[in-house]
Amino acid sequence: MDLKTLHKRHVLTPWVAQGGHEAPVVVRGEGVWLYDREGRRYLDLSAGLVAVNLGHAHPKLVRAIAEQAARLAYAAPGLFHDGRALLGKALSDLAPWPEGGRVFFTPSGTEANEDALKFVRHLTGRPKVLAAYRSFHGATHASASLTGENRRWPAEPGVPGVVHFFAPYPYRSPFFTEDPKEEAWRALEHLERVLLHEDPQRVAAIFLEPVVGSNGVIVYPEGYLEGVRALCDRHGILLVFDEVMTGFGRVGAAFAAERFRVVPDLITFAKGVTSAYVPLGGVLVREGLARFFDEHPLPTGHTYSGHPLAVAAGLAALEAYREEGIFARVRSLEGFFREALASLVAQHPLVGEVRGLGAFYALELVKDRKSKEPLSPWHAPPSPPMRALLRALLGEGVYLMAKHNVLLVAPPLTIREEEFLEGVERLSRALWQVEVEAL
Known part of the structure; x- marks a missing residue:
């Protein structure tokens, strides 16, 4: 029995119905990247649950x-x-x-x-x-x-x-x-x-x-x-x-x-x-x-x-x-983070708004910008398009925390600018995949 099967058989995963839930088996982390047992890497664009501020495997810690x-x-x-x-x-x-x-x-x-x-x-x-x-x-x-x-x-x-x-x-x-x-x-x-x-x-x-x-x-x-x-x-x-x-x-x-x-x-x-x-x-x-x-x-x-x-x-x-001057670094990069994410609003009709500050942002996803109808209702399990987007993100090698119709973009505070831009590009490709089906 492999590790994924063992996990599904013996571990209860928070906040989701257990049947049908799929996730990579991560075994290692380094910087802003997570690695699964096959060696595939995922950009941790939410710092876990908005927590791994210094990235993975920081030598001092x-x-x-x-x-x-x-x-x-x-x-x-x-x-x-x-x-x-x-x-x-x-x-x-x-x-x-x-x-x-x-x-x-x-x-x-x-x-x-x-x-x-x-x-x-x-x-x-x-x-x-x-x-x-x-x-x-x-x-x-x-x-x-x-x-x-x-x-x-x-x-x-x-x-x-x-x-x-x-x-x-x-x-x-x-x-x-x-x-x-x-x-x-x-x-x-x-x-x-x-x-x-x-x-x-x-x-x-x-x-x-x-x-x-x-x-x-x-x-x-x-x-x-x-x-x-x-x-x-x-x-x-x-x-x-x-x-x-x-x-x-x-x-x-x-x-x-x-x-x-x-x-x-x-x-x-x-x-x-x-x-x-x-x-x-x-x-x-x-x-x-x-x-x-x-x-x-x-x-x-x-x-x-x-x-x-x-x-x-x-x-x-x-x-x-x-x-490492992390707090000041985040403040200085705030404009860069916001501008990079704002580009998604112009490209993707699913993105109703990008908001946040520091290294803490949200993409609110909507079916229609005018009505602001959420892509996924706040009081129910994720909608099929939202589930499809999360699968597409993992397929693009990105982990993002999601709640209702919102994606939380909150990377490790040590992320390099080129890594963040790569994450935004991967996110954009995942959005395109879902928009073809959802709109």
Whole structure:
């Protein structure tokens, strides 16, 4: 029995019906490329799940993990540990708070959001939290409840006290406007109305992706994040930025909070902190709030909190980001990325819009640009044309993350310009193949 057959027989693959699902058996990675067992290579144009920021097989991370494994592979989270201390300090230095902060380490981003939910309720004594409908905060029970899109449905009934609201989405405005300023104003008015109906004195926090991640890389109109911050300040509500995807250079800064100059009270992170080499997430809490736990027991814990191999990878990743000037590099290449992808709009009628910033972009695919009918509905499994496109992409040697009718173009931050252009060309060929059948 070969490896593909073994995998299909014994492994459950996330988010898809198992029957008929096909994928290459990848066995090696190098830079921006993945290699299957036959030696065929695939350009990893989504950095895995928007995670492998430094590319595959980065020597600094590989060496750090191996050296740590030889020295100490596990330490109970109640013990102090050198790597935890050093990474906690480094992350606090990256955070947007002048007074600094403290970090609670988790095994992943979904647990980071679960724990942030516990923190804000303990810190405020308030039971409710708000989160946007078009969002993803994780798949465990509480983070799935925070999630606004259809991946929360299998976890329902969810945890009590989570209320959803509509956030801006300029391409498909839920507020019936094509003016970005009007979109931001109406969205803030809507949010304040939801708050008033829920009693803002009972709301502990608002959870928000500062750039919507897997649900379409939606960059909010200017003034929206600032307005949410002002609403939180007015009502004594904490603001939590879910930076699991946007953190560690993805938007051309350490965090989107820095890029947009909007300061939250807590930041959840994962993925890029180790370039996904070892699972690690966490909650950054500004110092003024973290002091609460000096006198009150921290209300959570994990066996793998601050795992030695993970924090070693995190320290090596932060060192690589700094030595290679990755954050500034992404910012300088932003125009190049955007221009290269914008060429697809002119060439392909399936591409309704290209949007994003830094090294984080989405192609929204439509059956018709005028009606904006999605190529694949948001509330159902992928349509036949969308499935055909994903097959065509693999046939062209490209891996791209897809959600609903959106392709996420978010390559490793180390990608060379010529590699990115090659990826865009391969993507274009895959689109042509599907357009012949779909249009």
